[in-house]
Each structure stands twice: as structure tokens, then as C-alpha cells.
Amino acid sequence: MSNVQSKNAPTERIVIEPVTRVEGHGKVTIHLDEERRVEEARLHIVEFRGFERFIQGRPFWEMPVAVQRLCGICPVSHHLCAAKATDWIVGGERLTATAEKMRRLMHFGQIFQSHALHFFHLASPDLLFGFQSDPLKRNVLGVAMEHPELARQGILMRKYGQEIIAATAGRRIHGNGAIPGGINKNLSLEERDALLADHEQMLQWSRDAVELAKGYTLDNLADLADFGTFDSNFLALVREDGALELYDGGLRAIDADGETIFDHVENHDYLDYIAEGVRPWTYMKFPFIKSLGEEKGWYRVGPLARVNTCDFIDTPEADAARQEFMELGAGRPVHYSMAYHWARMIEVLHCAEKIGELLRDADLQGEELTVQGEGRKEGIGIIEAPRGTLFHHYQVDDDDRVTLCNLIVSTTSNNEPMNRAVTGVAKKVMTGQPEITEGMLNSIEVAIRAYDPCLSCATHALGQMPLVVEVYDAAGRVLGRRVKGGA
Amino acid sequence: MTKPTVLVLGYGNPGRCDDGLGPALADRLRRERIPGVRVESCYQLSVEDAATAADHQVVIFADASVRGDAPFEIRPLEPCTDTAQFTSHALGPAGVLGLARELFGADTAGWALAIRGARFDDFDEELSSEARTNLEAAVVFLERALASSWPIEKAHPRTSRTTWK
Numbered sequence: 001m002s003n004v005q006s007k008n009a010p011t012e013r014i015v016i017e018p019v020t021r022v023e024g025h026g027k028v029t030i031h032l033d034e035e036r037r038v039e040e041a042r043l044h045i046v047e048f049r050g051f052e053r054f055i056q057g058r059p060f061w062e063m064p065v066a067v068q069r070l071c072g073i074c075p076v077s078h079h080l081c082a083a084k085a086t087d088w089i090v091g092g093e094r095l096t097a098t099a100e101k102m103r104r105l106m107h108f109g110q111i112f113q114s115h116a117l118h119f120f121h122l123a124s125p126d127l128l129f130g131f132q133s134d135p136l137k138r139n140v141l142g143v144a145m146e147h148p149e150l151a152r153q154g155i156l157m158r159k160y161g162q163e164i165i166a167a168t169a170g171r172r173i174h175g176n177g178a179i180p181g182g183i184n185k186n187l188s189l190e191e192r193d194a195l196l197a198d199h200e201q202m203l204q205w206s207r208d209a210v211e212l213a214k215g216y217t218l219d220n221l222a223d224l225a226d227f228g229t230f231d232s233n234f235l236a237l238v239r240e241d242g243a244l245e246l247y248d249g250g251l252r253a254i255d256a257d258g259e260t261i262f263d264h265v266e267n268h269d270y271l272d273y274i275a276e277g278v279r280p281w282t283y284m285k286f287p288f289i290k291s292l293g294e295e296k297g298w299y300r301v302g303p304l305a306r307v308n309t310c311d312f313i314d315t316p317e318a319d320a321a322r323q324e325f326m327e328l329g330a331g332r333p334v335h336y337s338m339a340y341h342w343a344r345m346i347e348v349l350h351c352a353e354k355i356g357e358l359l360r361d362a363d364l365q366g367e368e369l370t371v372q373g374e375g376r377k378e379g380i381g382i383i384e385a386p387r388g389t390l391f392h393h394y395q396v397d398d399d400d401r402v403t404l405c406n407l408i409v410s411t412t413s414n415n416e417p418m419n420r421a422v423t424g425v426a427k428k429v430m431t432g433q434p435e436i437t438e439g440m441l442n443s444i445e446v447a448i449r450a451y452d453p454c455l456s457c458a459t460h461a462l463g464q465m466p467l468v469v470e471v472y473d474a475a476g477r478v479l480g481r482r483v484k485g486g487a
Numbered sequence: 488m489t490k491p492t493v494l495v496l497g498y499g500n501p502g503r504c505d506d507g508l509g510p511a512l513a514d515r516l517r518r519e520r521i522p523g524v525r526v527e528s529c530y531q532l533s534v535e536d537a538a539t540a541a542d543h544q545v546v547i548f549a550d551a552s553v554r555g556d557a558p559f560e561i562r563p564l565e566p567c568t569d570t571a572q573f574t575s576h577a578l579g580p581a582g583v584l585g586l587a588r589e590l591f592g593a594d595t596a597g598w599a600l601a602i603r604g605a606r607f608d609d610f611d612e613e614l615s616s617e618a619r620t621n622l623e624a625a626v627v628f629l630e631r632a633l634a635s636s637w638p639i640e641k642a643h644p645r646t647s648r649t650t651w652k
Contacts, residue, residue, distance in 0.1 A: 054610075069502050113535075121534055140534060141568065141582070144589045152590045159535035174530075 028444060028469040030426050032479070037431045039474075041422040043415070043448065044284075052405040060089050060379075060396045061180055067392070067407075068174045074454060075174050076110035076165055077385035081392040083178035084248070084381030088268075089396060091373025092181025098366030099182035104247050105358045106168035106177060107383070111246060112202075112351040113161020114386035115303075115344045118452045119209060120154020123341055126446045127216050132439025150212075153205045157348075160195075160202050164355065167191040182370030189365065196359050199352075206345070206352040210321050213345040217328075217338065226428055228337035228421030228447040231256035233289060233299035234308050235274075235413065237384050240264065242311030244318075244350065246384040252309050253289055253299060258333050261289060267382045270391060276408065287413045298416035301388025302451060303343035308333035315357075318350035337421045340450045385410050387452050411453040421447040436480055441469055493633060494543040496536065497528040499551050504611050505604025505618040508551035512602065515626045521633050532578045537586035541593035547629070548580035552601035557617070558624035564597035600625060 027044040051067075058066060063082040068075035080103055087093040095103070125138040128147060137145070144151040167187060169175025177183050217224065233256065237249035250264035251273065265273050276285040277294045288297035299305070308329075313319040325342055328334045334343075358364060381392045388410025395404035425447040429440045471479040495516055501507030513528035527539065532548075540546045552560065566588045567581035578586075580599055587593040602625045605617040614622065 117534065140578075141585065141589070144586060145568075148590055151586075155534050155538050155586070155590065158533070159538050162535055 028422055028448075030430070030444075030469070030471045032471065032473050034474040036473070038423070038427040041419070041426040041444070043418050043422050052407055055405045056402055058402050059400050060086055060394060060402055061400070063392075063394060063402070064178050064180070065174065065176050074110065074114055074385055074387070076106060076169060077383060077390055078392070079169065079175065080107055080110075080178055080247070081381045081383040081385070081390050082394075083180065084267075084383060085379035085392040085394050086180035087381070088379035089376055089394065090180040091375055092371045094371060094373075095182055096366065096368040096371060097363045098186055098368055099370065100247075101358055101361060101363050102168050102183045102186060103178055105187070105355065105364065106165060106175075107247050108351040108354050108358070109161045109164025109168065111161075111386050112348055112355065113158045113165070114452075115348045115351075116154055116157035116161065116209075118386075119213065119341060119344060119348075120150060120157070122452070123449055124150065124154070126442070126449070127341070131443045131446050132437070135438055135442065138442070153208075157202060157205055157209075160198055164195060167195065179370065181372050184369065186366060186369065187359075187364040192359055192364065195355075199356050199359065203349075203352045203356065206349040207317065209345045210342075210349050213342040214321075214324070217336070217342045220338075224336050224338045226424070227443075228424050228450065229335055230337075230417075230420050230424060231335055232417055232420075233261065233292070233297070234305035234333060235289075235299045235301050235389055236306040236309040237382060237389065238264070238310050239314075243314045244306055244310035244312070244322075244347075246306075246347075246351075248383070251382065251389070254309055254333065256333065256335070258308070258329075258331075261291065267380050270380065270382065270393075274391075274408070276412075284415050285408075285412055286415050287408055288416075299413065300417045301410050301413040302340060302386075303347050304334065304337075304340045305388060306384060307343040307346055313346075313350055315350050315353035317353060318346055321346045321349060337417075337447060337450045340452070344452070387411055387454055388413055409454070411451070414451045414453065418448055418451050418453060421450070436471060444469065492543045492545070493524045494540060494546045495524060495526045495549060495629070496532075496540075496546060497526070497549040498530065498532055500530055501612050502610060504606040504609050504613065505615055506551050506607050507612065507614065508602040508604050508618055508622055509549040511614060511622055512549045512600075512625055512629070515622070516629065519630065521630070524633055532580065532583055534578065534586060536578070536583045538591060540583055540595050540597070541587040541591035543595055545596045545598070546580075546584070547598045547600050548583075549600040549602065549625070550580075551604040551607075551618070553604065553607065555601045555603050557603040558621035559600060559602045559628070561598055561600045561628075564599050566597070600629070 028041060029044065030041045031039045033039045055066060063086055064079050067078040067082045083103070087095070121140045121143070124143050125140065128143060129138050140151065165175065169177035170185065177185060233253055235251065235253045237245045238252045239245040239249045250266060251270065252263045253261040255261055262273055273290055274287055275290050276287045278285055286294065286298065288294045289299060290297065307322055307325060313322050325334065325346060328336070328339065378395045383390050390410055391408040393406040394402055397403050422444055425444050429443045430436060433440065473479050495513060497509035497511070497513030499506040499509040501510050510528040513526050516524070517526040525543070548564070564581050564584055566584035567579070568585045568589060580597060584595060584597045587595050603621050604615070606615040
């Protein structure tokens with residue numbers, strides 16, 4: 001339920017608390033100049049970042065399970081990324097075919113369900129009803145009441161992905177299927193057949209979702225062109241042949257024109273290419289490409305970055321969708337923030353195609369589950385999580401206890417882009433307006449939501465993080481306050 | 488009376504002490520393998536739980552309570568279809584039932600089993616001694632209720648008819 005409080009300037013004050021339908025919470029401040037035009041907007045994260053310190057002293061083999069406590073939203077990505085890092089510590093980075101394919105199936109299931117949840121239930125209320133529509137129906141039940149078939153599809157796609165996770169990770173939340181050097185179970189024929197039974201339906205709904213996202217983007221192109229759209233660099237993993245790669249590959253960065261900044265960077269060399277900046281007004285760091293410096297080296301990650309960065313997608317239907325998507329950029333990468341939704345659905349289709357391939361692969365019933373080699377004191381894993389590139393870096397002592405843990409999560413990489421999107425949209429919808437409405441503030445949230453941020457991950461905090469939106473005048477006085485009931 | 492199919496859904500964060508009472512109850516019941524009873528656990532309720540709920544005649548949502556009566560309370564739930572009460576970020580048990588009804592045409596009956604906890608503020612996977620005592624009482628009650636005929640009121644004289652959303 002919305003609870004709006006506002007008074008007239010100069011003591012008018014507006015706060016939104018919390019912004020809903022992002023995973024976790026943060027704070028946005030909007031700063032006006034003397035003419036009451038939007039000068040700058042900032043996305044703040046208000047909780048302390050502490051997980052990397054918290055994890056020190058724990059045995060490294062606990063990491064694939066322990067790091068899932070970072071977040072109840074995308075634990076599978078942390079599970080797999082920590083497993084990839086600890087593979088190196090046990091000398092087991094060359095997995096058996098069964099282990100690698102089980103992990104990939106788990107990962108495709110995770111991305112499939114996460115993207116479906118975001119599109120059908122977090123973003124669709126804005127896309128279907130409008131950014132400034134009645135907030136009382138701009139939610140999941142509003143979608144259920146007016147578009148029940150879409151809402152039902154979203155739920156069943158999410159459920160299907162969760163069933164893949166349960167079958168591969170042992171349980172749908174905080175599983176333990178991936179262990180250092182491999183996995184602890186294969187896929188039974190019974191599990192395979194149950195998943196295959198629904199696969200064709202999932203594939204069809206994925207095709208439909210691509211069409212829906214494409215149609216929305218193209219129908220609203222004129223409005224979206226200046227809605228959080230800006231040039232940027234992009235970063236993603238790619239396969240050796242340049243294909244889209246979600247589980248394992250080399251790092252590729254491209255600039256705003258699509259020119260290569262670096263390519264096929266090995267996971268263990270990431271610190272030679274990526275650094276993290278800090279700013280005094282937020283705990284969230286600002287990663288950047290070292291060779292370009294902090295001012296010009298920021299980049300975007302996630303579905304938009306991945307589809308822009310790869311040369312092709314190795315499944316036919318998703319690649320056809322990618323080619324159509326890239327026409328939007330007219331020879332350059334696509335820079336619309338709102339095109340994240342279309343790119344996200346292309347990845348859903350890709351995941352559906354790959355899930356079908358893997359379920360028909362007999363290696364998933366193999367018996368060789370783990371490998372081990374000569375142990376090491378350091379392990380680095382990089383994976384493409386639903387929201388973007390995720391880095392896990394551990395060092396261990398002679399007792400196998402973690403002495404260093406560094407995590408760069410995808411929402412952190414998208415920190416600068418989200419700040420730019422927030423500023424752009426605030427300028428577009430608020431400048432020159434006599435009154436700041438709920439709809440305007442939701443438009444700002446829409447820009448944040450396009451990135452599907454997981455703020456609880458980004459701060460590595462264990463607790464509740466309310467997001468406040470405040471508007472300040474040129475003298476630094478708060479002009480308004482809004483309060484929303486939320487999670 | 489034919490015993491209906493039942494889903495026991497325990498939810499909460501086992502990493503936050505007594506907030507893990509729901510999953511702890513699920514773990515206990517899962518081991519009992521009671522015929523006609525499916526047991527699931529999760530950190531928080533989500534939209535796909537509506538599809539699972541719709542496959543059952545009765546869902547018991549087991550969660551920790553901060554202020555309720557000890558050792559536990561059990562109350563019937565009404566499906567929530569008031570859009571003003573929904574966010575897409577978090578879903579309550581009444582919202583799960585509401586989505587099950589709206590999207591899947593289910594008339595699933597819902598009950599909230601609130602087990603009183605005592606310690607929530609630390610990062611610890613151990614339940615407090617009070618929570619363990621209350622969990623035992625809830626397990627004994629639920630085993631007896633699930634083994635007998637519905638409705639659940641007959642199994643627990645202190646059952647409240649107050650709607651709990």
C-alpha cells in the first residue's frame with residue numbers, strides 16, 4: 001500500500017520506501033538545481049558489505065554451500081561459481097563430462113527460472129499497464145487478473161526451472177549438487193523423463209516470450225530511445241569461438257562501437273584487467289576496465305551485454321532472435337537500457353534449447369562424478385549469472401581455511417550504468433514538472449528494474465535493506481518523502 | 488471422510504536462528520514419510536508455490552512467529568486477491584492461495600502454522616532451546632492431525648478461526 005507524504009517547497013520532502021520489485025533494497029537520491037531541473041541522481045546501497053570478511057576462516061570446501069547464504073534469489077549462481085573456484089583448489093578444474101553437463105543443466109535451469117520470474121512478474125506490470133499506471137494494479141496479481149495466461153506461463157516456467165535445479169542440485173534452494181572437483185549426483189532416467197515431458201511447452205512459451213518482449217520494445221522505441229539509453233562498454237564471457245557462453249569461457253570487453261577492448265582473458269588473470277573503485281556515498285563498489293581508467297572504463301553486464309558481446313549463439317532459434325535484435329543497433333551494440341528485457345528473453349529461449357539438448361544427452365547418466373589433482377592455494381571462478389558476470393576469488397592456508405575472499409557480483413558491475421539510467425530517466429520525467437508524482441518515481445524504478453538488480457547480493461549484507469527515494473533542492477534540503485509498503 | 492492430499496510447506500531462513508523453524512519442521516516431517524502428505528521447504532514463498540499449492544487440497548504453511556502464542560498457533564487462511572496488498576518481491580501465504588485460485592482455479596484450503604521462536608537476530612543455524620521445545624509440540628500435533636481426518640480443528644482445541652493474512 002502506498003503511503004505518500006508531501007508538502008510544498010522549500011520544506012517539501014519526498015521519500016519512497018522501499019522501491020519494490022527489485023531483489024533487495026537500496027536508496028535513490030535526486031538532486032535538483034536552482035531552476036528545479038534534475039541535476040543528478042544516485043543509486044545508493046545503504047547496508048554494510050561484509051560477506052567477504054564473514055567467510056574468512058571457513059574451510060574452502062564449504063564455499064559452494066556457504067556462499068548461497070549471500071542471497072535467497074540467485075543462490076545457484078553463487079553455488080556454481082564457488083564450485084568453479086574451488087575446483088582449482090583441489091586440482092579438479094577439468095571436470096568429467098557428466099559433471100560439467102550436470103552443472104550446465106543446473107545453470108540453464110537457474111537462468112531460465114530467474115529470467116522468467118523477472119520478466120513475467122517483476123517487469124511485466126510496468127510493461128503491460130504503463131510506468132505511470134494505477135499502482136494498485138501494477139503488481140503480480142494485477143497481471144494475474146487481466147492477463148491470466150501470461151501470469152500462469154510465468155509461474156510454470158519458473159517452476160520448471162526450479163525443478164531442474166532440484167533435480168541437479170538436490171533441492172531447489174541452497175542445494176549441494178556441485179562440489180569441489182565435480183558433482184555428487186547424476187540425473188536419473190526418471191528425473192530426465194519428467195523434465196522432458198514438459199520441455200516442448202517450455203520451448204514454445206520461450207518463443208512467445210521473445211515475441212512479446214520484441215513487440216514491446218519495437219512498439220515503444222521512440223519513448224525508450226531516451227529512457228535510460230546511453231553508450232557504454234560491455235563485458236561478458238564468450239566461448240573460444242566467440243559464441244555466447246554462460247557457464248565457462250574467457251572474458252571479452254567491447255566498447256560502445258563494438259570494438260574489442262580485450263578478448264579471451266583467462267579467469268585467473270581478471271585482476272590484470274578489472275579493478276574496483278569506491279565512492280564515499282555508497283558501500284557498493286564501481287568496477288572498471290583498468291586500461292581505460294575509472295572514468296571511462298565502466299561497463300555493463302547481463303543479458304544486454306552478453307547478446308551484444310558474443311559473435312553468435314550456438315542454438316538456432318536464439319541465434320535467429322539475436323540477429324533480429326542486433327538490427328536495433330544498426331551496426332553498433334544495442335544501448336537501450338529497456339532492451340535488457342528483449343535480450344533476457346532471447347537468453348530464455350537459448351536456455352530452453354540447451355536444456356532440451358542436455359536432457360537428451362546420455363552423459364547425464366554417467367557414473368564418473370568427480371576428479372582431483374594437485375592442490376592449490378588459490379582458486380578463481382567466473383560465471384555468467386542471470387544478472388551478469390560473477391567473480392569468486394579465494395585463497396586458502398595450509399589448513400584449507402579461507403584467508404581471502406573477493407566477490408564481484410553482477411549488480412556491482414552494473415552500478416555505474418544504473419546510476420546513469422536513474423539520472424537520465426529522472427531528467428526525462430521530472431524536469432520542469434510542478435509536482436513529483438508516484439508515476440514519475442516508478443519510472444525511475446523501471447529503469448533500475450531493467451537491470452534486474454539484486455541489491456542484497458551487491459552489498460553482501462545479511463539483513464533488510466530499505467530503499468528510499470529522496471528529492472533534494474539546490475540548497476541540499478529534502479523536498480519530499482514517499483513511503484511504500486513492500487517486502 | 489477421505490483424507491485429502493496435503494502439502495506441508497515450511498519456510499524461513501535457517502541461517503537466522505529460530506527463523507529456521509519452518510524448514511526444521513519440514514525436515515522432521517519429511518523423515519516420517521506420511522502417506523498422502525508432501526513436504527517442501529524454502530527460504531521465502533514465491534509465485535511458483537501457487538502452482539504447487541493448486542495440486543493439493545490442503546496446504547499448511549509453517550513459519551516461525553515472533554510474537555504469537557507458544558508453543559504454536561494454527562489458523563485458517565483466506566486467499567488474498569486484493570491487489571493493493573501484493574508486491575512482486577515477497578509473497579505471503581494468503582497471496583499464494585490467491586494466485587492458486589485466480590490462475591489455476593484451485594480451491595485449496597490453507598492453514599498457517601506459526602511456531603513461536605525466541606532468537607532471530609544472530610547468524611546461527613542452531614535453534615534456541617525454546618524453539619526446539621515448541622518445534623517438538625508442533626511436530627507431535629501435526630503428526631496426529633495428519634494421521635486423523637480433517638478438519639484440523641478437531642485435532643487442536645485451541646485452533647482459532649481468525650483469518651490470518
